[in-house]
Amino acid sequence: MNAVDRRTFVRAGLALAGTGLLAACTPTGAGASLILPTDPRVGEVEALRRTTGHTRRYRFTAQAAQVDLGGPVVRTWAYDGSVPGKEIRVRAGDVVQAELSNLLPVDTTIHWHGPALRNDMDGVPSLTQEPVPPGGSFTYRFIANTPGTHWLHPHSGTQLDRGLYAAVIVEDPEDPGGYDHDWTVVLDDWIDDTGTTPDEVLGGLRRGDGGRGSMHGMGGGTALGGDVRYPYHLINGRVPAAPVVFTARPRQRARVRLVNAASDTAFRVALGSHRLRVTHSDGFAVQPVDTDALLIGMGERYDIVVTLEEGVFPLVALAEGKDATALAMVRTGEGTPPPSSIRPAELIGDLLRYDDLRPVGETPPLGVPPDVEHRLDLTGGMMSYDWGINGLPFDPVRRLPIREGQRVRITFRNRSMMWHPMHLHGHTFRLGGTGLRKDTVIVLPGRTVACDLTADNPGQWMIHCHNTYHHETGMATILGYRK
Structure with a gap:
């Protein structure tokens, strides 16, 4: 939303209640009042969640920072000067207590993407909480009882298309494990401080001229192209010329948690000379399926398990419809790393589809009419x-x-x-x-x-x-x- 839209959001949709928290107008056609974030029922449902009783404390400072992407150095916004921000890793049922300090020149919040948490901690400005102003702070506190690979990011303007994001891992005590490594891989498309900014790109798209760094109708025949041409695509904050390297020994098993934090790019992911065993989608276990590659849209997460061969292998994320890649390396022995432009054959092999996946555990009968x-x-x-x-x-x-x-x-x-x-x-x-x-x-x-x-x-x-x-x-x- 632009500035006018945001003012309308606050004026028309929401007002301050007597407690200083948020209330809402009755929506069109609703004959009953809403359950607002401040409603006692929100706390009652939170009290029913299973908890370990352990509180895990974190601090995030949203601030302007100079970040090295592995060669290109950019001025951007990030949490504590790092892209991605520091990972949160807790056990299911732990209480997450995270203090956000805002040193940006604009309002911000943190949205927790994936966990089924209490509504007043969801981080949508002027809907579930007041926006955190420049110089202000807010403490998020909730029971994290949704196991899986999740993440966090702002919910204000185009802030996500800077460097404000981090992985959130909620470990499942009932997970059978059986892997030697647990790696988090965060995918991103990058345009900030490359001669333009996300706000300028948005302005160009609104005007219909594409803006600097963006283009219309992108896709080249694929249904999954995007709107914006990005100069860089990253894995864990690094460009392909200076990739992050994951190390292991031959025949070890690695669990790889894939998070797509991009703003406009779907990625096709493959590991050279390996098949991927998909075990989770958006944090939830699926019946394991083997594939050469998988497609991950913005906001989605997949967990895969790979038995590693000996050598040096490219972990490649192809920006779908954009003819560009992000890259990491997996090293288990001697060998010369492949070039940064490598595109392993697995990218054009078997591609996972939603229809290939089945959930683990009980599933309510499908086809039952909804209420x-x-x-x-x-x-x-x-x-x-x-x-x-x-x-x-x-x-x-x-x-x-x-x-x-x-x-x-x-x-x-x-x-x-x-x-x-x-x-x-x-x-x-x-x-x-x-x-x-x-x-x-x-x-x-x-x-x-x-x-x-x-x-x-x-x-x-x-x-x-x-x-x-x-x-x-x-x-x-x-x-x-x-x-």
């Missing part, structure tokens, strides 16, 4: 850059009403010519047909995806496209619990 269904048409186009839902831009007063305990179906129908990774806050859903559990799903042009969830986490929750530029120009709405 309530919301149909969300994904609309807009590149020429006018007017992304929205059901033909309308984001309106903070408009809510999709549900009640606690309902079986809810959200049906995404992509009426646009671009693809959209759609993310739901505070919940996971099951994809129709397989029951695969996710919180972020790719919806291709012309396709329809049905997502079923149980309304078990009361509050007000964002649904939005995880393309930063589509979100900022209107492709978002709010799932609103009513009393």
